[in-house]
Amino acid sequence: MSARRRPAAAPLLEARALSIGYRAARARRPGPGRARAGNGAPRDRVVAAGIGLSLAPGDFVCLLGPNGAGKSTLLRTLAGVQPPLAGDCELGGRPVARLGLAERAELVALVLTEQPSGGWFTVFEIAAFGRYPYTDARGRLAESDREAVRASLESVGMAAFAARPFAELSDGEKRKVLVARALAQDTPLVILDEPTVFLDAPSRLELFYLCRRLARESGKAVVLSTHDVELALSRADRLWLLGPGGDFSQGLPEELALSGALGRALSTAAVVFDAESGGFRQAEAAAPPLLEVALLLDGAEAADAEAHALLLWGRRLALRLGFRPVAPGFGAPRRLLLGGPAGAPDWSLGPAAAAAAEAAGAEAAGAASTDALRETATSGRGVPALAAALASLREGAIAGAPAAPGGGSAAC
Amino acid sequence: MTKARILEPEWPPSARSRRLALLVATVSALFVADLLFGSVRVPLAEALRVLAGGAAESPANGAILLRFRLPKAIVALAAGSALAASGLLLQTVFKNPLAGPDVLGINSGASVGVALLVLAAGGGASSLLGGLGLGGYALLALAATLGAGAVLALVLFLARRFEDAVTLLILGMLVGYVTGAAVSLLVYFGAPAKVQVYLAWTYGSFGGVTLRQLPVFLGALALGFLLLTRARKPLDALLLGDRYAASLGVDVKRERARAIAAAALLSGATTAFCGPVAFVGIAAPQAARRWLRSSDHGLLIPASALMGAAFCLGADLVAQLPADGSVLPVNPLLAVVGAPLILSVFVKRSAEERA
Numbered sequence: 001m002s003a004r005r006r007p008a009a010a011p012l013l014e015a016r017a018l019s020i021g022y023r024a025a026r027a028r029r030p031g032p033g034r035a036r037a038g039n040g041a042p043r044d045r046v047v048a049a050g051i052g053l054s055l056a057p058g059d060f061v062c063l064l065g066p067n068g069a070g071k072s073t074l075l076r077t078l079a080g081v082q083p084p085l086a087g088d089c090e091l092g093g094r095p096v097a098r099l100g101l102a103e104r105a106e107l108v109a110l111v112l113t114e115q116p117s118g119g120w121f122t123v124f125e126i127a128a129f130g131r132y133p134y135t136d137a138r139g140r141l142a143e144s145d146r147e148a149v150r151a152s153l154e155s156v157g158m159a160a161f162a163a164r165p166f167a168e169l170s171d172g173e174k175r176k177v178l179v180a181r182a183l184a185q186d187t188p189l190v191i192l193d194e195p196t197v198f199l200d201a202p203s204r205l206e207l208f209y210l211c212r213r214l215a216r217e218s219g220k221a222v223v224l225s226t227h228d229v230e231l232a233l234s235r236a237d238r239l240w241l242l243g244p245g246g247d248f249s250q251g252l253p254e255e256l257a258l259s260g261a262l263g264r265a266l267s268t269a270a271v272v273f274d275a276e277s278g279g280f281r282q283a284e285a286a287a288p289p290l291l292e293v294a295l296l297l298d299g300a301e302a303a304d305a306e307a308h309a310l311l312l313w314g315r316r317l318a319l320r321l322g323f324r325p326v327a328p329g330f331g332a333p334r335r336l337l338l339g340g341p342a343g344a345p346d347w348s349l350g351p352a353a354a355a356a357a358e359a360a361g362a363e364a365a366g367a368a369s370t371d372a373l374r375e376t377a378t379s380g381r382g383v384p385a386l387a388a389a390l391a392s393l394r395e396g397a398i399a400g401a402p403a404a405p406g407g408g409s410a411a412c
Numbered sequence: 413m414t415k416a417r418i419l420e421p422e423w424p425p426s427a428r429s430r431r432l433a434l435l436v437a438t439v440s441a442l443f444v445a446d447l448l449f450g451s452v453r454v455p456l457a458e459a460l461r462v463l464a465g466g467a468a469e470s471p472a473n474g475a476i477l478l479r480f481r482l483p484k485a486i487v488a489l490a491a492g493s494a495l496a497a498s499g500l501l502l503q504t505v506f507k508n509p510l511a512g513p514d515v516l517g518i519n520s521g522a523s524v525g526v527a528l529l530v531l532a533a534g535g536g537a538s539s540l541l542g543g544l545g546l547g548g549y550a551l552l553a554l555a556a557t558l559g560a561g562a563v564l565a566l567v568l569f570l571a572r573r574f575e576d577a578v579t580l581l582i583l584g585m586l587v588g589y590v591t592g593a594a595v596s597l598l599v600y601f602g603a604p605a606k607v608q609v610y611l612a613w614t615y616g617s618f619g620g621v622t623l624r625q626l627p628v629f630l631g632a633l634a635l636g637f638l639l640l641t642r643a644r645k646p647l648d649a650l651l652l653g654d655r656y657a658a659s660l661g662v663d664v665k666r667e668r669a670r671a672i673a674a675a676a677l678l679s680g681a682t683t684a685f686c687g688p689v690a691f692v693g694i695a696a697p698q699a700a701r702r703w704l705r706s707s708d709h710g711l712l713i714p715a716s717a718l719m720g721a722a723f724c725l726g727a728d729l730v731a732q733l734p735a736d737g738s739v740l741p742v743n744p745l746l747a748v749v750g751a752p753l754i755l756s757v758f759v760k761r762s763a764e765e766r767a
Contacts, residue, residue, distance in 0.1 A: 081658045105661030112659075116652045119707035132649060132660040138710060139645040185660075 010093065012189055012221045013055040013078060018087035020070060020077045021047040044085055047073045048246030051087070055223065057188060060215035061250075062232035063225040065242035065265060071225040072113055074242060075193050078223070079108045091189065105133040109185035111178050111192040118166030123177050126166045127153050130184025152183035155210060157203075171198035179207065183214070190214065192224045196231075204228060208235040229266065230279060233257065241265040277319060290324040291394060314386060321390050428704050428711065435703070435718045439489070442725035446485040450732045451739075452476055480619070483626055488618040488724040491686045492696070494633045494678040496720025497640070497713055499693030500700070501675040504647050504709070505668050506581050509758075512694035513679030516580075516672070517563050517587030519690075520595070522683040523614065525559020526552055527595045530610045531602035552613060553625065553684045560680030563587055567672060615741030616687035618728050625685070632681035639674035644709040647671065651707055689724070690743055691750025696720035698754065723749070 024043030047070035055061060065071045076082040078089060080096040089096045091107055099107070109130065118126055130152065131145040141149070153159045156176040161169065166177060175198050182190055192211070196204040208231055211222045215237070223240075226232055232239060233253045241249045241256060243265035249256065256262045263273040267283070274281045295314045315325040447463075448454050454473050461468070463482075468474030495513055502511040513519060529551060570583050599607055621629055646667040649657040654664045679693060700715040701707065723746065731740040 076655070079659060081655055101658070101663055102661040105659065108659070110656070110659040112653075112655055114653055114655065116656060119651050120701060120705050121651070121707050125708070126652075129649060129652060129656075129660060132645070132662075135645070137642050137645060139648060 011054040011056050013053075013089075013091055015051055015053050015078065015089045016087055017049075018051040018053075018077070018089055019046055019049040019085040020051065020073050020082075021045045021085050022073075023083075023085070046085060046246070048242060048248060049086070051248045053240060053248070053250055055189070055221045057219045057221055058215050060212045060222045060235075060237045061224070061240055062236035062238075063223060063240040063242065064227075064229060064232055064262075065225075066244055066268070067227075069242045069244055069265075070246060071242055072193050075110075075191050075223065075225055076112075079110050079189075079191050080104050081110070102133055105185070105187075107187055108189045108191060109182035109187040111175075111182045111190075111195050113193050113197070115171065115174055115178075118174075121166050122162065123153070123158060123164050123166050123169065124149060124162040126177050127158075127162075127180045127184050130181040130186070133185065148186060149180075149184045152180040153177070155183060156180045157206070172200060172203060175199060176203070176207075179210075188220055190220055190222045192222070194225055194227070196224075196226050196228055204231060205235075212237075229262075229273070233262075233278060276324075281319075290322060292326050293318050293323045293390070293393065294326055313383075317383065317387060318390055321387065322394065323390060428706065431704055432711075432715060432718075435715060435722070439718050439721050439725065442722055442729065443485050443489060446488065446725050446729055447477060447481045449729060450476075450481065454481075479623065483621055483623050484619045484728065485725065486626065487621045487629065487686065488728045489721045490630055490633055491618060491682045491689060492692055492720035492722065492724030493717035494636065494682045494720070495689060495692040496696030496700070496716040496723075497637065498675040498679040498682075499720075500697035500709075500712055500716040501640075501647070501671040502693075503697055504650055505671045505675075506578070507651070507653075508581065509698065510694060510754075511581065512691075513675065513683075514588070514688075514690065514693065516567050516584040516676065517591060518560050518567075518676050518680050519683050519688040520588040520591035521563030522556035522560040522680065523595050523688060524591045525555035525557070525562075526613050527598040527610055528559075529555035530613070531598040531606050552620075556684035557680065559591075560676070560683055563591070564673070564676035564680055567676065613687045614743070616689040616743035616746075618686055618724065618742065619739075620687075621685050629681060629685045633678060636674045636678035636681070639670055639677070640713060643667065643670060643674070644713065647709040648707070687743065689746065691746045691754070692720045692723050695750040695753045696723055 022045045024045075051074070063071050063075065073082065077084050078091075078096070080089075080091065080099060083097060091099060091104070096104070116126075128141055128145070128149045131141060131149060132139070135141060135145060150159065150162070153162055156179050158173065158176050158180055161173065161177070166174065169177065175195055179192065179195050182192065190211075196207055199207065208224075211224055212235060214220045215222050224232075224236075236253060238250060239253050239256050239262075241247075241261055243249075247265065249261045249265070251259075251261070253262075257273075257275050257278065260275065263275060266273045266280075270283055271280050272283045273279075295311060295318060318325045444456070444459070447459050448456060452473070454477060458469055458473060459477060462474050462477050468477070499512040502513065502515065503509055505511075506515070566587065567580070567584060570580060599610065602610070646657070646662045649660050649662045650664070650667060652660075657667075658664050682689065696719040697712065697716040700712055700719040703719070704711055704715055706712060706715075724742075727742050727745045727749070730745055731742055734740060
């Protein structure tokens with residue numbers, strides 16, 4: 001994945017000190033018609049202020065933020081369908097507010113959260129609305145327009161539905177058609193407001209790949225808002241974060257995860273974003289204390305890809321059961337050895353495994369005792385056996401060591 | 413990705429044009445039938461000869477055809493087209509299948525104008541209206557136009573101020589309530605003879621427009637339709653929702669104001685000349701959409717107009733049915749046909765949605 005960022009390229013979209021939100025109702029203003037500058041400002045509902053961002057051709061950016069943070073408002077403001085309260089927003093080097101409607105339609109394509117009913121329009125006709133800025137006064141499609149509509153329907157996998165009435169589609173299918181409509185508009189900037197809502201998991205991933213391909217291959221700038229944090233973290237080139245208080249930050253996904261910005265923007269009182277696991281978990285206050293556990297691979301199988309899958313799912317299981325999987329070298333007091341006969345990877349817990357664990361543990365720094373494992377070791381195979389072992393580990397720890405959430409983790 | 417074949421539309425253009433042609437044929441047949449039938453039956457051959465400019469066998473038949481039936485049929489055709497087109501526009505603008513010329517209060521405005529003229533005016537005017545002569549109808553039309561125009565101006569003013577289509581819908585209803593109250597007060601205090609004249613107007617009739625007034629009526633409608641010549645594309649886009657339309661480059665407020673102006677002109681002029689003709693405005697666009705299975709305004713504007721014309725010509729034909737030569741009022745007839753039609757549309761739709 002060669003980074004094809006072109007830092008030299010002029011930004012397609014640039015916002016400085018942008019303030020977004022909703023103007024106070026006009027009827028309350030002193031005069032009819034135009035607003036007097038400043039006078040009515042305190043009544044405006046500011047969703048977020050001081051936003052500075054830029055977007056270059058070829059960027060694929062995901063916008064993350066909790067419900068109600070103002071993601072849709074930001075996207076609509078950037079697209080020019082909603083006026084900013086203050087600040088500049090430039091598209092293609094010109095203020096968005098001063099672009100003509102027709103000019104703007106050739107620069108930005110939108111997918112909104114609202115879902116039109118579609119009347120009697122077919123899927124093709126809905127997607128063909130993307131060609132609106134390019135057709136004549138009667139809206140007739142040239143053959144090139146039809147080709148563009150067909151290609152965009154194909155790229156979202158909806159070509160087979162072209163003749164179906166839009167209203168008959170499922171919500172997810174409608175979403176895809178609306179994305180196709182935006183693609184058919186053939187603009188340098190594509191803004192998608194929660195396009196993955198209603199989509200099944202593969203379709204969501206397909207959409208992310210489609211966006212990334214559009215950015216890479218067609219040099220479009222794509223902005224996508226979503227609640228799919230893990231997808232955004234793993235697939236976006238960059239993230240925009242809009243926190244609950246309207247705090248805006250941007251950067252590489254990993255950068256924002258490590259700096260804690262992601263946690264600040266997305267955590268709530270009950271659920272926090274955990275930079276260690278890259279996912280959400282219950283907040284400390286609400287969750288039972290976490291026990292640290294090290295999961296090790298049997299040496300013989302450590303090189304096996306399947307064994308690594310074992311390790312991954314073993315860690316996920318431990319995480320789900322309220323453990324904190326840590327690296328073996330960090331002095332974890334509790335260890336479980338994963339492994340099995342070659343060719344039949346499976347969980348295997350028992351004296352033999354424990355002996356191997358002891359050997360591995362001896363090499364590891366901070367060599368904690370394997371007593372815990374010995375005590376709780378049960379013979380067994382398969383995921384249910386591992387789950388049972390973890391459960392008994394937890395019981396033993398709670399009964400034996402009341403002080404100890406993460407007690408042995410001094411090396412961390 | 414998937415290499416799926418793009419299917420031919422299940423509804424090829426040929427199927428649509430066949431249905432459109434059938435609609436044109438129906439309207440033509442109803443138009444001719446409207447000329448032939450009535451208290452006096454005119455033979456088809458004679459009617460055609462007279463229309464071609466020849467002399468009628470009986471001068472009476474010639475006079476009936478040219479002075480009375482031809483204008484009446486033309487008015488029914490034009491009024492139906494205008495009301496249906498107006499209803500289509502309002503349904504699109506308000507994204508509400510139940511919207512129609514009535515909802516903006518335009519009909520009620522015209523009613524107030526007429527009620528004021530008939531019920532509250534001094535003796536001179538009422539004696540003029542006593543026999544409902546030519547001058548009387550002209551005055552009625554003028555009053556209705558002024559009333560409809562006043563409401564139109566108010567609605568347009570509000571349409572520019574308010575973003576939200578539902579707000580406008582509610583405002584239209586409120587205007588309707590206020591004018592309705594004004595009318596019922598006028599009726600309450602009016603002299604019985606005058607109330608009779610007013611009520612006759614509210615029944616609706618296509619026979620009140622004389623040959624001399626016809627150009628005025630048709631001119632007003634032509635102006636309304638002229639406003640729509642470049643509207644089909646933005647109207648289609650408005651069906652996606654205002655924000656999508658705006659993102660495609662549609663000046664939503666301007667297009668909405670234009671559609672409302674056209675709708676008000678079309679239905680206002682019709683109400684002025686024919687009385688408050690109900691149901692056509694709501695039912696005809698529904699029927700046209702269903703008949704052609706389309707939401708394309710390029711197709712629906714003419715198709716709704718044809719459908720509305722068919723409704724009005726049909727109603728006028730049925731109105732002539734009583735053997736004793738009396739004429740039924742048009743409005744109740746249309747309600748009797750129109751209400752079940754609207755109901756069937758919605759029952760069918762909700763059944764489909766459940767399936």
